[in-house]
Amino acid sequence: MESKNSLAIHGGEPVRRSYLPYGRQSIDEEDVKAVLNVLKSDYVTQGPKIIEFEQEVAQYTNAKFAVAFSSGTAALHAACYAAGITNGDEVITTPITFSASANCVLYQHGVPIFADIQEDSLNISPQSIEQKITKKTKAIIPVDFTGRPSNLDEIKSIAKKYDLVVIEDAAHALGGVYKGNKIGSISDMTMFSFHPVKQITTGEGGMITTNDRSYYETLMQFRTHGITRDRKDFQEDHGAWYYEMQTLGFNYRMTDIQAELGRSQLKKLDDFIEKRKQIVQMYHHAFSKMKELQIPSLKAGEQSSWHLYVIRLNKKTLSASRKMIFDALKKENIGVNVHYIPVYWHPYYEKLGYKKQTCPHAEVYYEEAITLPLFPAMSNEDVKDVIKAVNKVIFYYSKEKNV
Template identity: 40%
Template sequence: MPEQLAIDGGKPTREKMLLFGAPYFGDEEIAEVVDTIKSGWVSTGPKTKKFEDEFAAYVGAKYAIALNSCTAGLHLSMVVLGVGPGDEVIVPPLTFGATANVVEHVGAKPVFADIDPTTLCIDPQQIEKAITPRTKVIVPVHYGGMPCAMDEIRAIADAHRLQVVEDAAHAIGAKYKGRTIGTLSPLTNFSFYANKNLSTAEGGMVTTDDAALEEKLRVYHLHGLSRDAWKRYHTKEFSMSEVVVPGYKYNMTDLQASLGLHQLRKQEQFIARREELAAFYDEAFSEFDGVVRTAPRPHDGQSRHVLHLYVLLLDLARLKASRNQFISALLAENIGASMHFWPLHMHPYYREKYGYQPDDFPVARRVGESVLSLPLTPQMSERDAQDVVDAVRKVVEAYGR
């Protein structure tokens, strides 16, 4: 007899909830925040500048502009590339709403291109099929920290004279064939939301090597003013700042940058710990006879998946439960499982506006119905990881056919 699940009244695998994506701040972050508060300058200022400089150096980009979210960066990317009504932007369906929503914000049309079942990232062949004379931009999403097939995407973009804007919300520190994500396309956007590998509670960064794009991003990210606040207030000579375009309010604060500076310096350590925990999971789940399967990662020795998500795919034909029931059962066991993502073409807004059917993007649909994410954060212990494996085993045994 399988053990009774907590969701059915049994004893949970652990007493305390193991949170999904809990941020990991240390004394350094706390001291820096206090220092910032005491300095009297809490919004965009010297710490934001320092964070931008260190971030640009970490990824190897010429410029980094700190923002209040990755969504802001994706939106600004559309704005500075002049994307607007009548244009189409190719995005994968297996992503967060923001990737496509920003295309709607500028009045353009997001066009989905299905994902590759082996990488769970956008499939270059499907990009080719989605291109029309209106296509302007391709937005690859490095799903879960897995680098997309950037050589193929770059070749397609060059052949059709398209721009590439990367959604690297999950991918700080990721590498594609030895090159760090953040240096491969004109614009790359990172997220520092609470549960991301680098957290500033809320925040984002856009990187570019293009001086003209950097200039535009700087102006648009803060009201369209000709000079930002730090420069305005820290000069002996008064000079007026003027609105040169109707910009946005997308700047990062020094309070956020205080967290970011130390999170950035710890990234390599964090990634190494994520790799250890993922190796533990890999070994454990290899013994589940395919009922649960670990999403693939690159093995070319030159690319690096940064394990923002540790993703399992369920073989639903061998389970009596749906993916949602499976996650509910894990939550009852006090394992903070989550799901990334319900494909965008199946969300009401996109489904109704563009008339999509679930099987228009069959790979995304299949993955979207069977995918789940397990807790994976650098502060987790082996005991925590073992609890996750034990809970998954318990749920598989209870729901197995």
């Protein structure tokens, strides 16, 4: 049964009649035609479109090499393998991320170590990284949360000091720029995700970019069962049909169907990001003076590809919990979400011995965060509906209003 307060807010019609998700793919007739052309071709799995997609992503990001995978998670796993992560190796990452950023370390029998976040950017803190380094540390996995690049200069400096590999989780940041350089060309390896809510989609899919040929060759072999067909690497050579499985790899391959969808989407990436920025500006304008909210802000010179727009609730000015406000927005048919539950709070990580209160800034952030809808197909009316719903709910629960 709903509380009286909930009935008071929702006694009339919700702001929207239909549900608005927090994220959604933008597929047009060009995308559909591109996929149909592949379905009518000789290749639907391992064909020329994968190579073309890899080359185009490498060119877009100014990286020397790119390797496509069946998912962003598979790509992260491959990167950990290429970095040589093995039994007991420690890898430092952020808790404010999807669990794959840490799970990829576990897949290699390594140990995820969680560093706290910076209060302003919400990205991993370089100072916290350095505090967590031990003799067992092998790599750092910074996450470009919401599309805002991590402090890559400081992280790379730390990595160089301690001889660590940097695997940048840029699942949110395709099209992002850091100090004039495209994300994807900066770290030892960079992972992109092509899940439907990301900047472009291949359905499921991921990519690693790198400037290191040895990483590139290892990634290529790992995604195909550990098999090579390169004759110069054979231990034996039985003939033109011959191939060798030289390591234990996985079937992490992308299909030509996915790759061609990705190629079609990549042509529109800059337009998608521009539309995201326009929506962000509408949100900024609407919420910047609301004392009940803290909105994301970039420092001078910073650029984001704006995968997510996260507001933080100022609990001192509100008479309701985050859950009450979240539920109230849902009842207005606004598809809010929360990104993310700290990874080490999940039951599986608790069973491994991880404890709460490991990263105080991350835990405070989690208790305050709500993600608003943000995707290129949103109309101005959609954005106005979100703004209207947020204003309606926050006004109702404002302590100042209820004095």
